[in-house]
Amino acid sequence: MLRQDLAAIVRAGFSAAAAGRLLERALAPGDALPDGALRVIAAGKASSSMAEAARGLLGSRIRGGLVVSPEPRSVPSPFEAIAGGHPMPTTGSEQAGRRALALAASLQADETLVVLLSGGASALMAVPAAGVALDDKRATTDRLLRAGADIHALNTVRKHLSAIKGGWLAASAPCACRAFAISDVVGDDLSVIASGPTVADSSTFSEAADVLRRFGEEAAYPGAVVARLAKGARGDVPETPKPGDPRLVRAASAVIGGRRDAMDGAAREAGTLGYHVVWIDDPVVGEARIAALLHLRGVVARADGVARPTCIVSSGETTVRVIGDGKGGRNQEFALALAAPLASLGGAAAAASAGTDGIDGPTDAAGAVVDQTTVERARAAGLSPDTFLDHNNAYAFYNNAYAFFAALGDLILTGPTDTNVGDLQIILLA
Structure with a gap:
């Protein structure tokens, strides 16, 4: 029963954060855009849904546009589609970026560039x-991800290795620019979401260089990257556009949805199912296995005295520092770290952690479900949760005994969801 409820609650959270719905909500008042012709650039995991929603709402005002997504998609006229790479940029990503810059620069002064992120x-x-x-950027991104860098640190470096991030896209447009962003980052900072292509950047080359040193020796990074950041720190390379830059005076950006939308949808569904909801507003962050233990300890204390059954709703985005030969997957690792503590609670309990984009690290799962029996069942199948945590291989833990766990539904398999507002965590206490 708890597992069925978990599935329904997670689905409701994902649905509430649907990209098209969030954009329709933002554009519904009718005053979000200047009059006149529009050109649209939609980029991200939700780009197709956002472009379709924009086409339905704005119709013939859209004179052209670009949709950049992880996989080739059919898009409505007058959009052009390009597939980029994720989580690593590819040659398709570079093609998409250069096409976006060219499109922005081609607009007339009386048009508006609409950017959907x-x-x-x-x-x-x-x-x-x-x-x-591009290979230098790929190697740097891979090194930082494997070292456990969070999205803020990662994007500080990305912006200073880029000609489109950190405000450069909006700066290239000779017209008004309006950006609407669905946030997948804790804090909803527009300069961090998608590395802030339409907003001023307050980070510096010196801070980007500090990130490299914090997550490894400089010698571990490509020489061209280290050299560029050093030149920038000396003032030999122009900084990203800063607050007050005249090139951004006609640009405005807004966050139109984020993790709280998913939490709200999950909480409403839990209430419908008869649960007493505990809402945890503080984001879940940090290294997945450590964050899981701290989170469970804190939320169980918060739920003490709350009538059962209880549903604890939270969200955020953790990291995984890959030290073994596993695939990682922060949500699966988060869930696996909860397995033993859940068993020690002494009653029926279940938990799920899932990426709202349907993808958890380099795997085909969104996340995983555990309950108070997970450890016992795993050991009966000859699996040791501790071993799989030590090798960041939560994914293998759930799939090596596929026939055993498939019947229990321990992996959350949704496929791409066309949205991304971070991770959603649900804990049920009966």
């Missing part, structure tokens, strides 16, 4: 800065 856009649109190759 969602999670993943940083990798999907990539234009390396002068002196930096």
Whole structure:
């Protein structure tokens, strides 16, 4: 019963954060855009849904546009589709980024550039800065991800290796620019979402260089990357557009949805199912296995005295530091770290952690479900949860005994959801 409820609650959370719905809500008042012709650039995991919603709402005002997504998609006229790469940029990403810059620069002064952003856009649109190759950016991104860098640190570096991020896209347009972003980052900082292609950037080359040093020796990174950041820190390379830059005076950006939309949908469904809901507003962050233990300890204390059954709703985005030979997957690792503590609670309990984009790291799962019997069942199948955590291989833990766990539905398999507002965590206490 708890597992069925978990599935329904997670689905409701995902549905509430549907990209098309969020854009329709933002554009419904009718005053969000200047009059006149529009050109649209949609980039991210939710780009197709956002472009379709924009076409339905704005109709013939849209004179052209670009949709950049992780996979080839059919898009409505007058959009052009390009597939980029994620989580690593590809040659398709560079093609998409250069096409976006060219489109922005081609607009007339009386037109408006509309930019629709969602999670993943940083990798999907990539234009390396002068002196930096795409492979240099890929190697740097991979190194930082494997070292456990969070999205803020990662994007500080990305912006200073790019000709499109950090405000450069909006700066290239000779007209008004309006950006609508679905946030996948904790704090909903527009300069971090998609690496802020339409907003001023307050981070610096010096801070980007500090990120490299914090997550490894400089020698571990491509020489061109280290050299560019050093030149920028000395003032030999122009900084990203800063607050007050005249090139951004006609640009405005807004967050139109985020993790709280998914939480709200999940909480409403839990209430419908008869649960007493505990809403955890503080984002869940940090290294997945540690964050899971701290989170469970804190939320169980918060739920003490709340009538049962209880549903604890939270969200955020953790990281995984890959130290073994596994695939990682922060949500699966988060869930696996909860397995033993859930068993020690002494009653019926279940938990799910899932990426709202339907993708958890380099796997085909969104996340996983555990309950108070997971450890016992795993050991009966000859699996040791501790071993799989030590090798960041939560995914293998759920799939090595596929026939055993498939019947229990321990992996959350949704496929791409066309949205991305971070991760959703649900804990049920009966």
